[in-house]
Amino acid sequence: MLTRNRLLAGTAALVAASLATLGLAGPAAAQAPIKIGEMNSYKVFPAFLEPYKKGIELAVEEVNAAGGVLGRKIEVVSRDDNGNPGDAVRVAEELLSREGAAFLIGTFPSNVGLAVADFAKQRKVLFIAAEPLTDKIVWDSGNAYTYRLRTSTYMQTAMLIPDAAKLKKKRWAIVYPNYEYGQSATAAFKKLLKEKQPDVEFVIEQAPPLGKIDAGAVAQALADAKPDAIFSSLFGPDLAKFVREGQQRGLFKGVEVFNLLAGEPEYLDPLKEEAPEGWYVTGYPWSEIKTPEHTKFLNAYQAKFKDYPRLGSVVGYATVMSAAEAIKKAGSLDQEKLLAAMSGLTLMTPFGMIQYRPIDHQSTMGAYVGRIGVKDGKGVMKDWRFVDGKDALPSDAEVQKMRPKN
């Protein structure tokens, strides 16, 4: 008995010792780089987040080549949050307390973004949400510590509305992935279109589970409802399946289709020559944007990675650039000063100048709206235009009504 106890106690001591060494690993020296804590669901959404990570690397390299900020280099410490809010909160805490990160950036799914935003509020630390599209993160559940870069669900939906209203189609069918993003996109679309076109009729709504659409049955159900137009917020494998089944079943013949995000290379490129021509989408026509800021980004990206950027790359790049600018403007790593710096912060991104709005902490980053075409066996965006984010947001009065005072 004694021997076994000693053995087990020995193991325990060993574990404790290794925990201790891990915990006491070096405090940062004065000139050590400024650490920025980043977390994302790398293994759950790799198609978007691998390019995103490259965008981060490029931005860090550029910031440091230009001398860093406050005389120090920056370092982005990344963690995988496993797509799970519980894990995200844990790694966020690890980034702050063990890595000594100055503040937090990142996240992809809505629920993870919202959980980290709430954590940031509790911990009183700045959080720049990179990718979550949910409207709640800046409106209903907005807080003083959270800013968001990406063009939100509402904004991207609003960008499609002028084209949708212009068509004067009466019978609309709707299909969306059954979770927050799809639900808010649908709600925003119905509300905004109804305002412009009061006689519009929504004849059918299909809400397949994310990643598990029964595309044949859904396409058939939509076709049976005989719509004039379709609004979809599908993406990824769901979108690819829906496109193929819809085409085979003749669903899209004589029907206009609007699809959020479908012009993003992440989701458009896999479709290759089957990319649905004529669909109205938001996306990123990377090869055709000729602004100097984008050309500079594109060249640097292609030189470094021998690959073209996806939308994720732009998001990663712009997030780190925002973080660096915030530190520069604040002139310190003090949270109060960082927050003050973020409010109204303006900076140049590959998509032009953006501003983090003081009123709701949403950046004015825009998006490209256009129609899908096929060129050389590949899906592209044609007739596209850039819509500035600030033109796709509701009025200040509406925003103030939604956002809690704090």
Next chain:
Amino acid sequence: MTLSSILIQLLNGLAAASSLFLVSAGLSLIFGVTRIVNFAHGSLYMLGLYGAYSLIELFGRTPLGFWSAVVLAALAVGLVGVLIELAVLRRIYRAPELFQLLATFAIVLIIKDIALFTWGAEDLVGPRAPGLSMAVEILGKRVPAYDLLLIVIGPLVLAAIWLLLTRTRWGALVRAATQDREMVGALGVDQAKLFTSVFFVGAVLAGLGGALQIPREPANLELDLAVIADAFVVTVVGGLGSIGGAFLAAVIIGVAKAFCIGIGSVTWFGVEISFSKLTLVVEFLIMALVLVVRPYGLLGKPQAAQRVAAEPAPPFTVPSWTFALVWLALLIVVPWVTDRYAAILLTDIVCFALFSVSLHFIMGPAGMVSFGHAAYFGIGAYAAGLLLKRVGLPMEAALLIAPLVAGAFAIVYGWFCVRLSGVYLAMLTLAFAQISWSIVFQWDSVTGGSNGVFGVWPSPWLADKTVYYYLALTLCGAGIAFLWRVMFSPFGYALRAGRDSPLRAEAIGIDLRRFQWAAFVLVGALAGLAGAVYAFSKGSISPSTISIAQSTDGLVMVLLGGVETLTGPVVGAAIFTWLRDVVARNTEFWRAVIGLVILLIVLLFPQGLVGGLKALAMRWRERHA
């Protein structure tokens, strides 16, 4: 719905059923003969899709290229199955029941990262089937010709399997082994070869099911887990080991889904009901219904009693006081000697430790495996959050009432579950967990839907992470100690009697079902406590606390530590949580690394970590005695 759309949706359902059937048939065969719950079956399906995609690119998009790619991909997946069986599973057939599940879980992680490494992160959309890319006009509606082909392939494969099973010697052996594995061994049949061949056939079917989906489904990395749950449901609804049952179940589920979509939204008595949203959970509703009415699935037979599946579980040994005190002292001291994060990681660990001990209580001593234990963890977490945010109770009250809510749900779920046994019982627990999950996921106004509940923070006096850790340690530690104590009470002994010999237990007057029901409620409440403590440590709750992934984590923790020991689940929870934290930080392909570590543990310690360490200690002591 018009008549024509009903017919077309029927065809859609049948086409979906075909591929579902192929995967499930393989799973059913493998389970029938080897009694292995092959968690990696979905991964084999995914490999079939990826493999077919690459081979078609290689052979060219001609009919010959397409079909030879499909067949070769299926055969290649069969070889992967053989490799898994020879390299891993063969070594652990004698391990305690379900231990093989841990090995196949590790394989899922490894295959996923291999696929990511090999094929990249982008979805791969395969070509349409050459020669079958057109649609056929039926009643004025267009149906893809390939769907019609799939509808034919399903019954053809069913017929082929049936012939194989009834007209060949191999089939006779498989049927015999499904009924009585020991007898087949005693009659001189080489079981090892039989198992390998069954694994090959099962894996080929999974691979074929995947490869045939090429024109309908882009190859992507989420397929493995998306398919495995459905395949289990079909297998169980049909009746384990019954191929015909699997076909029937696949058809029922496929058609039910298509009709839910076809019906769309209807308004009954002024209430709008969206059948389209029901697709989230319809297969689990069907499974719950079938199992409640038919405890062995539609066409299944009661499982033949196995004579000696493995050694009977050894009695538990109680940890000594010195041992417990040393550990407790360590756990109290750690936050003092390390940093703030150690307390946070340890808070996670103690929550999961109670979660896994409560699962172990019902798996080990009570002999009822639960695949849906996260239901109680998640309900506890949600109850805590909702009582705080929606009802406005003080945090302390919410924390203490939450376990009662979880226990109340366990009263309902448990009442149904204890009427079943074995894998059927496990799958019914999963069905209830999934139904709970889907309600939480959908009920936006109360549970916050897919986003969850936020601002679930502890009272100010507990805000400090170290203080909260001590609270978690106290509550979860008390929960664990209580469960361990109960194990050695008359109640615990009665449960163990029921597990080891239900007949004798009843003969001495134990009302087994009531005891098992009570056990369900007890562990449900304590898992709920773990969930509530977890919720307040995170500040937010999302539906992932009720997800299949959470339930699986619990199983992995218990099995990793060792079912047959008392401390195993605690050690398993600690190791698994710690491993994930460390490995995910240091490597890109962390999933594969975790998979390999688990596999290593599985092969070195087939009784789990603690069981293995105990055996080692025993041997060492004997040598030095």
